[in-house]
Amino acid sequence: MHRARARARPARAGARRLPVGGRHGDRSAAAREPAPRGQRPHARRRRAPALDRDARRSDRRARARPRDGARHARGAVANVGLVPRDLAHAAGARGALGVVSAHKEIEDDDKRGALDRALLWRLIRFARPHARAFALSFGVLAVVFALELAGPRLLRGAIDGPVGDAIAARAADPAGFDPKPHVRSLWWWAGAYLAVTAFGFLFRYFEVAQLTRAGQLVVHDLRRQLYGHIQRLDVAWFDRRPTGGLVTRVTSDVDSLSEMFTTGLVTLSFDLVKIAVLLVVLFWLDWRLALIVVALTPVLIGISMVFRGGAREAHRLVRRRLSEMNGYLQEALQGIRVVQMFGREKLVSERFAGHLDRYLKANVRTIFLFALFFPAIDWVVTLIQATSVRLGGARIAEGELSYGLFLQFWFYLAMLLDPIRELGERYNVLQSAFAAAERIFGILDTKPTLRATELAHEPAGALAHEPAGVLARDAAPPRALEGPGHVRFERVSFAYPSGPEVLSDVDFEIPPGRTVALVGATGAGKSTIVNLLLGFYEPTRGRILIDGVDLRELDPRAWRTRLGLVLQEDFLFAGTVRENLVLEREHVTPAALERALIGSCSDELVAKLPGGLDAPVAERGATLSTGERELLAMARALAGAPRLVVFDEATSSVDSATEARIEAATRSLLEHRSALVVAHRLSTIRRAHEILVLHRGQLRERGTHATLLAMGGLYAKLHAMQFHDEPPVSVPQAPASPIASPTASPTAR
Numbered sequence: 001m002h003r004a005r006a007r008a009r010p011a012r013a014g015a016r017r018l019p020v021g022g023r024h025g026d027r028s029a030a031a032r033e034p035a036p037r038g039q040r041p042h043a044r045r046r047r048a049p050a051l052d053r054d055a056r057r058s059d060r061r062a063r064a065r066p067r068d069g070a071r072h073a074r075g076a077v078a079n080v081g082l083v084p085r086d087l088a089h090a091a092g093a094r095g096a097l098g099v100v101s102a103h104k105e106i107e108d109d110d111k112r113g114a115l116d117r118a119l120l121w122r123l124i125r126f127a128r129p130h131a132r133a134f135a136l137s138f139g140v141l142a143v144v145f146a147l148e149l150a151g152p153r154l155l156r157g158a159i160d161g162p163v164g165d166a167i168a169a170r171a172a173d174p175a176g177f178d179p180k181p182h183v184r185s186l187w188w189w190a191g192a193y194l195a196v197t198a199f200g201f202l203f204r205y206f207e208v209a210q211l212t213r214a215g216q217l218v219v220h221d222l223r224r225q226l227y228g229h230i231q232r233l234d235v236a237w238f239d240r241r242p243t244g245g246l247v248t249r250v251t252s253d254v255d256s257l258s259e260m261f262t263t264g265l266v267t268l269s270f271d272l273v274k275i276a277v278l279l280v281v282l283f284w285l286d287w288r289l290a291l292i293v294v295a296l297t298p299v300l301i302g303i304s305m306v307f308r309g310g311a312r313e314a315h316r317l318v319r320r321r322l323s324e325m326n327g328y329l330q331e332a333l334q335g336i337r338v339v340q341m342f343g344r345e346k347l348v349s350e351r352f353a354g355h356l357d358r359y360l361k362a363n364v365r366t367i368f369l370f371a372l373f374f375p376a377i378d379w380v381v382t383l384i385q386a387t388s389v390r391l392g393g394a395r396i397a398e399g400e401l402s403y404g405l406f407l408q409f410w411f412y413l414a415m416l417l418d419p420i421r422e423l424g425e426r427y428n429v430l431q432s433a434f435a436a437a438e439r440i441f442g443i444l445d446t447k448p449t450l451r452a453t454e455l456a457h458e459p460a461g462a463l464a465h466e467p468a469g470v471l472a473r474d475a476a477p478p479r480a481l482e483g484p485g486h487v488r489f490e491r492v493s494f495a496y497p498s499g500p501e502v503l504s505d506v507d508f509e510i511p512p513g514r515t516v517a518l519v520g521a522t523g524a525g526k527s528t529i530v531n532l533l534l535g536f537y538e539p540t541r542g543r544i545l546i547d548g549v550d551l552r553e554l555d556p557r558a559w560r561t562r563l564g565l566v567l568q569e570d571f572l573f574a575g576t577v578r579e580n581l582v583l584e585r586e587h588v589t590p591a592a593l594e595r596a597l598i599g600s601c602s603d604e605l606v607a608k609l610p611g612g613l614d615a616p617v618a619e620r621g622a623t624l625s626t627g628e629r630e631l632l633a634m635a636r637a638l639a640g641a642p643r644l645v646v647f648d649e650a651t652s653s654v655d656s657a658t659e660a661r662i663e664a665a666t667r668s669l670l671e672h673r674s675a676l677v678v679a680h681r682l683s684t685i686r687r688a689h690e691i692l693v694l695h696r697g698q699l700r701e702r703g704t705h706a707t708l709l710a711m712g713g714l715y716a717k718l719h720a721m722q723f724h725d726e727p728p729v730s731v732p733q734a735p736a737s738p739i740a741s742p743t744a745s746p747t748a749r
Helices: 002-008 053-064 073-079 085-090 100-109 116-172 180-232 235-239 243-285 287-334 336-341 345-397 403-444 452-456 526-533 556-561 577-582 590-599 603-608 626-639 656-670 705-711 714-722
Strands: 487-495 501-510 515-520 541-546 563-566 644-648 674-678 690-695 698-703
Touching (some): 116 180, 116 243, 180 243, 180 403, 243 287, 287 336, 287 345, 287 403, 336 345, 487 526, 501 541, 501 674, 515 526, 515 714, 526 644, 556 563, 577 590, 577 626, 590 603, 590 656, 626 656, 690 714, 698 714, 705 714
Parallel strands (some): 515 690, 563 644, 644 674
Antiparallel strands (some): 487 541, 690 698
């Protein structure tokens, strides 16, 4: 029923599958068609066995809505019925506010059936580089434990020695009893006890400091490796996952491992050693009383086993709810302009409150679970203590035990029961860490499918601690770039996974020094061609050749350094103008940067900014206008002295002065360079050496501006929509060729 409704309302589903860096207009047929049964977003998922009632109801409502994880706010706003898609896109927001359940996409990577032992060994593997620090921590713990053992022994010596002697002497001769010798002896025992305690405090400080430092080093390395691995994954992998969920992986999930490494793993290991040593000592002191502890130990183990399954699932649910909440919050903040413009603050707040409620209930469920677990452990501990007092007191009354020995036994028993009681807390920490580790290893076990050559040439040591089997397929060494950069698309077809083809047998070439423009309606496949050329995707059929070498055989980083990329929505980082233009590229010198500013007509813009090149830039360039961001994007591309310019022209309207500067910058950008231009302003490409007209993923027309106008085909219609009375520009004549089929390209021949 839900699937029927989803198919009946394609306008509300609205989400479009986009390559990263692709334009809003490249909506392929793959995005409009329903996904196969096994991949539909509303398909039944494996669920936790103990979700709360409200969470189940919310999930049912979420499945009833058509959703496909759209990343743009125009689709999101349309999903909640606020405004048509074109107006939503004009608002400029990017958050998928109407698709709450899109954040559950990331949960598909969770390793549900991973064994605790396997997880533990993988986590220990990350600690190996810091084994010396952990060994030192273990040694400090041993010293602290030895000092703790010395304390009760000194108390026993004081009670059975001076105190016992004083009691016996007073009983034997009350009138002539002199306590001073016994008191002087007690001062020695008290001083020794204070000294042991003081050393214990000192070494405990080193214990905490060393353990925390060692654990934080492991967490630092793990977080760094996780983020580095995420950066190596294919762009298509990010298309299916909300940013907020990935942020949760790198931050909150890794933080959950921090306590395990700082106070959990080493302390738990030493607690087991401590329990074994104390059991031996207790049997040595009095084996009858020690049997009480041994007899009740299976009860403690049984309680832990009962709560084991529930604890893991409870922590999984908490991590899942936190990921969903962070993902929704991140998208809601990105789309704040759309939210405020259409007065949807209340709606968004209510939905965020729903995420908060589900996260709260997951936490409360965990708290209630362990609120039963810890008292159960304490009850067994109290039972052991009470039984020891009963039997020990009886043996003292019978003269079989001394007061000092029983006091020593009692202190050692308390020292034994403390780690037993804390085993429950350590178990809680481990379960939380294992739940987070499943999610983290779900990413680390994801293998890149496209950029294996890039992985094979990471700097030495970058992957030193990465588990075996994480890297992508073994690849031959990448081939060097030697030629001038002649680009050729040879019968290239492309389809997104489980979708129809969005490009079909596309043939064209970009000779060195020539400008080729792509023109077509929304969804024709222009941005898909750009993403294929950048190496973000691989063709499903055909080849992309660079100087006769398949692009898949080249080092993608070396190839991209030759490109100058200008997207219609170029990303600016929070920082300074200089940092955004240089992007840590060593070959971008101050002189090259100055030439790029002049060539892109951005020098006047930068001069007006307070601080010039060192002027601050807000996140995503929010303090700059659309035209200013476009000019800086051109300057960034020119600064790298690219051989090939990929220019995805912006669609936003700007004032006349800015428009003139952009056109001048575009001419400078394209001059004497190979260029692939995705054109929206047809005035930009009138002087292009070849214009390719795309329609539904196929090349339909090709030629120069004048010859295409003379044909009166698709290009002429597009031109008429933008320029009604303007005469055509005089350009070199070349024959135009209508392409009846995608295989009829003269380039292909």
